[in-house]
Amino acid sequence: MRPPSTIHGTIGWPRAACVIVAGIASWWGTFPALVLSQERGPADRSVLRDGTPTQSDDVGSHSEPPQQESAISQTTELPWELRPYRVLVSLAIDGSPALIPPFGRQLEELLRVRLAGVLGPYWRVEFERNEWLLPAGGETLARLKPDEFANRFELRDVDKVMLLSLEQKGRLRLSGCEWDAGLRELGAVLHRDISDRRRAGAVTMELLLDLFRPLARIDRAEDGTAELRARAGELLAPESLPVLFQPDDLLVPYFRYLSRDGVVRNIQLVPWTYLRIDGIARSRMTGAVETAFNAPLAGSRRRVELVALRVRPTYSATRLRLSPRNNPGRPLVGVRVRVYDHLPTEEQPEPRMIELMTDRFGRIEIPAASGGDPLRRLLVHSGGAVLSNVPFVPGIVPDVSMELPDDSPRLQAEGNLAIVQGELIDVVSRRTIMLARALSLARKDDWVQTEALMAEIDRQTSIAGFKSKILAIRVPAVADAQRNRDAAAEKRILAMCRELEELVERYLDRTPVRDVAAEINDLKKFSEKSKPRGPA
C-alpha cells in the first residue's frame, strides 16, 4: 500500500498560567502504566504517509529508544472493556481575590461527588491542585505542548489528564484540555464562562464530559468495516451519556508499536482514515472505515496495538498546508482543493462542494461542518489530475499538513501541450477552409490558384511535425517525473501526450486532402476534355 500523502497534524497548544491538579480516578494495579517511548516531535502528531505502519518492530526507526515502563505485566489483567479510565483532574486557579482557596476545595469536592454519581466505575478520578500553570488561564493552557504533559505525567499512572484552569476575567472563565497518556494526544482547549458562581460545579462537570475522548480497540478491520471494543464499555450503564460512544461518532485510529517487553516504542496516527460507528452493543461496536487507502488497518500484527480515539470538531476551521513530498519546506502555492460533503453518488451526482486554493504559504482554511456529518472528502487537483483524494474532518485540529507528489513536470507538460493543441487548431481550421476554397477555385477552372492553394496545404505542419513537437515535450517531462520517482505523474504525462497524438492523427488525416486533390484532378481532366480542340 502506498498512501497518497503524509500528514503532520499539530494540536492546538493550551495557553494558561497555573494549574491545579485535582484528582486521579484510581490506581489499578492491573492497568499498564503506559510509558510511551517516543513521538516524532513534541508539537506534531504525525504519521508518514509513505511510512505506512508495518508489522515490523523496526517501524518508526526514527524513534528514540523506549523508556522504562512499569507494571507492564499488569496490562492484561483486566479485559479492555472492563478497564476503567484513570483520570487525573488538575485544576489551576488564578490568584484573583474572588477565587479564595476554599472555593477550589468546594469545587473539588463537588466534582468528586458528581463524577462518582454520574460515571461510577467508568472513571477512577484523582484530583490535584495545579501550581505550575502560571498564570492560570485559558491562554496559558493553549500554549502548552504535548511534551510538557508527557514530561509531567508520564510517570503517573493515569490514562487521561484533564487540565482545568479557572480565572476571573470580569466573570469566571473556565478552560480545559484533555491529554491522553496512552496516545500522547492533546485535545483542544475548550472554554466556558461561568456567570453564576453557584453553577461552577455544574459547568465544570459539563466541561469535563466534553473534554473526554473515549478510546476503543480495533479488533478486526477488513472490507471497509471494523469491529471495535470500547474501553470500559461494560462499566457504564446509562448509554445516553455523551461520554460514551454514539452512533455516527468518528474515531481516528492509531498504531501503538510495542517492544518485546511490551513497552510502547512508537505511536503512529493512521492518516486520512476515520472509523464511523454504525453499531453499538454495550462495549462491542462496528464501524465503517473511511480512508484514502485500500486497507490501512488490515493484516495481522504482532506487538502492534490498534487503538482509536473519538474525535469531534471543536475548532471553527482547520488550516491545511500543502507541500511537495520531495521538498516539504516549500509550500505548494495556488493549488486547487475541493472539499465535498461526500463523493458523488448516483443519488446525488453533484454534492455540495467548496473550492479553495492554497495561498502563498501553501495553506487553505477548511471550515468545520456547522451541523450534520462532519466528515468531508478532500480532493487536491493539479490541472486535469487529482493528486489526492482523502477523507477529512475539519475542526479537529487547527493545523494539518499534507505532502503531495511534485506535479510540476506534468503540469508543465500540460501547458506545453496546450500550446501545441492551439497550433493544431490553427492548422486544422485553416486547412478546412483552404480545401473548400481550392475546390471552389477548381470548379471555376482557376487552376493556377487551385494548385497554389493545394501546395500551401501541403506546406502546413504535418502529423510528423506535430508528433515531433509532442516528443520534444514528452521526453524531458517524463525524465523529470522519473527523477522525482513519480510513476503516477509519468503515466499521466504519457497519457496526455498519447491523447494529443491521437487528436493530431485524427484531425490531420490526409484523407480529406487526398479526396479533394482527386476531385480537383477529375475536374481538371473534365475541363481539359471539354475545351474546344484547335485545328490539328
Place this chain on the structure above:
Amino acid sequence: MLRPTTHRRKSWLVAIGVGMAAAFVVSSTTAHAQRAGEAPSQTPNAQGVSDPSAAETDTQPQAPEEQLPKLEEMQLPTAEQLLRDPQMDWVVLKRNQEVIVAEPVTPRPDTLLKMQTAIDERSKQRRNLSGEALAKHREELDAMSKLRVRLPDQAEEDDYLLPMKLIEQIIHHEDLVLRRIDELIKQEKFDLAYELLNILRRNTPDWPGALDRHNALLFAEASRKIVRGEYESALAALEEVHSRTPQYPGLAELTGTVIHQLVENAVAAGDWRRARHFHRRIRTLFPDHPLVGEWRSRFNNRAEEQLSAAEQARAAGDHGRALTHAEQAASIWPATRNLRARYRSFADRYQRLHVAVLDLPVGRDDAAIVKSQAAERAERLNEIRFFEVDYADEGSAHYNTRFCDRWEPLNLGREVLFELRDSRQPWEAQPIVAAPVIAEQIAARLNPSHPAYDERLAGYVGSLEVHSPLAFTLRFDRVPVRIEALLTIPVVDAADEEASQAVAAGTSPVSVASPAKMSGGFARIEQSADRAVYRRVLPEPEDARLSHLTELQEHRYPDSAAALQALLRGDVSMLVRPPAWIVDMLRSDEELLKAFFVERMAVPITHVVQIHPRSKPLKNREYRRALAYGVDRRRILTETVLRSGTADLGRVVNGPLPSRSDANNALVQTRPYDPLAAVSLTLAARQQLGGELPSLRMVVVDDPVVQAAARRLVESWSRFGITVEMVSLPDGPLMADRGEHAEWDLLYRTVQLTEPATQLWPFLTLTGRARVADLDPFPDWLRQEIIALDLASDWRGALQSLNTLHLHLWGEVMLLPLWEVDDYLIYRKHVRGVPVSPVHPYEDVDRWVVEAWYPEDEP
C-alpha cells in the same frame, strides 16, 4: 444691306426699319461671296430668340414683323437666369436705343474700344499700299469694322456682321451680372450675390467693375455682421476689402469700430492674448489709426497695474500671487518697459510650470486598477515611494531611493540593513523620514488584517527590526529577486492632512512618534474643470540661492491639437504623452527643435487587449484565436495610432512587455493578419458555441488614440461576423468574483511594464496586487507558471519564467498584444533638470528649474 448666309436661314437680323435694313449687314464669312442678295427672314423676339416657325419658309428679305426692344424696356435677368441660362450680351443700337440680345461677342470687355483700336492700328499700315493690296486692306478694314454677332438659337448659320457705327454700346453678360449683384446687395442677398460674383471672377477675373462689386459686397456684408454682433467675421470681410483696396472709402473707420469692440470684449473676458491679437491686426491694417495708440496705452497701464500688484504681493510674502500678477502683466502687454527683468524677479523666486494635458484627475482612487494618465501623474506628485524606478532598460528597472544613505544586503541577501538619511537638501520634496515610519508602513503590509496587506511582501519577509531612528533591518524567509521592487511603497503623501498639519506646526519632520505617513511631495491645492494645481508641500527656504519648481499647473485641453497649439504659443511649457503625429511633426521641424526638447521616455506605451479570464465565450480557444488573426495590427498602428509617415515611433508587439525587453521569448513570432484563419476559426467557434457567436463587450480606456484604435478593431472583427460592443470602464472592481457573470469580455488598455518580473502578475489578474486567490480563473498550468515567476530566487530564473510565460500567453492567446508606441515628453527649453529618458513625466520634479520666460511673439 442684308445678306443671306445660307439657303436654310433660321434667323434673321433685324428689320431695323427702312434705313437700317441696308445698314444692318449680316453675312457669313464663308457664304459671303457665294450667296449675295439673300436676306434674313426670321425675326427674333424680344429676348432675341428666333422664331423657328419662320425658318425654311421665306428666303427673301422682308419687313420686320415687330420692333426690337428698347433699352429702357429690357428687364435685367434674374440671378437664376444668369446662372442657368446661356450667357447673352445686349448690343444696344444707336437708333432708338434698341437692343439686340446676342451670344457673347468678342473681343470683350470694351468690345467697341478694342475693335476701334484694332482698326486704328490696321489703318496705320495703309501707307504705301496701292492697287490690289490697297483694295485688300480696305476690305480688311471693312471686315474689322463689323461686329460678329450670333443670335441665341442660331444653330447652323454663319454669324451676322453688324457695323460698329450702328452700335451705341454693348452691355455684356458680365455687366448684367454686376448689375444684378448691385441689386442683390441692395436686397442684402449676399449669398446669391457671392455666387454670381464667384462665377464671374472665376471666369473673368479682371472684368471691369468686378473688384468694386466684390469690395462693396464685402463691405455691405461686414456692415450687416456688425449689426448682428458678428465682429470677427466682419473684421475678416473688412480685411479682405483692405487687401484689395486699402483706401476703400470708410474702411478704416468701420474696421476701427469692429476692432475696438473685439478688443473690448477680449479685455472683458480677460483674454489678453486675444485683445493683443486684434490690436496687432488694426496696427497692421492702419498703423496710424487712433485706436492703435489708444489701446497700446491702455494695455501698458494695465500691465503696470499688475506689476504693482505683484510687488505688493511679494512684499506680503505671497510669491505665488506675485507671480500670477507678473504672468498677467506679461500676458497683457509683453512690451511693457523693462518687463523681462521685472518678470524674472518674480518667476525665479516662485517657479511655476504650466503643463498641457488631455485629462485631469477625478477625485483620488488609489484602488483603481486601470488608472487614467491623470491619476498616475497625480499619484506621482502626491506620493513619494520608498524605492522608485529611476531608469528602465531592456525590460529591467533600476531603482533608487531618496530616503537611504545606503542599504546593504547581508547574509547572502537574507537580510537587508537600511540606513536612512539624516538630512535633506532644501529643494527636496521629501522630509526626513525616521525608520519607525517606514517600518510601520512595511508592517502594515505584513499584517493580513490590515487593508494594505501585501501577500507577496508578507511571503518574503520574515521579520522587521528597527535598530535606531535611522536604521532598520528586513529579514527574508525567501530571498526576493528584486528587494527594491517589493519596497515601492508610498512613504510620503502630500494628501496626508495630519502630516501636513504637523509640518505646518513645525513638529515634523523628525519625530519617532510621527504620523503614519510623512507629508511631502506636491499637494493638489486646486482643481477645476480645466485646471489642476499642485504645490510643493515643503517650501524651499526664503534665502535659497537657487529656487526650484514650486508649483505645477495642469491645463486640460479638449484634444491634442489644442494642446499643441497652447504649447506652440507659449500658454504652456510642457506637453505630456503627445500623440505620435505631434512628435513626428516637432522632430522634423528644426525651428521648433530650437525651442523645444522632444524627450523620449524610457518605457514605451504598449497597447494590449486583455481577455477576461472568466469570460464564458472567450473560454473558447477558437474564438480567441479568431480575434487574434482577424486584426490587421500593422495597418491600424500606421493609420490610426501613429498617423505619421515615420514608422519608428511604434511597432507591432507580441506580448505586453516592451519589445526591447529581455523577458520576451525569441521563439514567439508575430501573428499575422490572416483573414483565412480568422474565417475558419470563427466558423469553428460558432459551431462549438451552438451555432451562434456570442457578441462581446470590450472595455476601452478613456484615451482618444485608444478609442480610435478600438473602433478600428471592432470594425475589423465585424468583417468576420464577430460583434464587439465598446463600453466604458466599470465603476466597481474590474474582475468579477467566482461564479459572477463577467461584465465584459475584452479590455483595451495601455500599459508600461517597467519591471515585468513583479508587474506581470498584477497585470494579468487585473487586481493590482499579487494575491494567489486572484489567479483562480487561470488554468492550473498557467497559474503555476505565474507563481514560479514570483518564487524565482535569481534574475536568471525569473527571466526563464518570463520567457516561458510570454510564449504560453501568446500561444494560448490569453491576451491580444497590439503594438507599442514610444512615449515622449515635449517641453520648452526654459525647463531644466528633467532627466534624460525619464520613466515618468514628472520624474525628479522637485529638482526641476523653470527659468523665467514668457511668450513675446505677436499673437
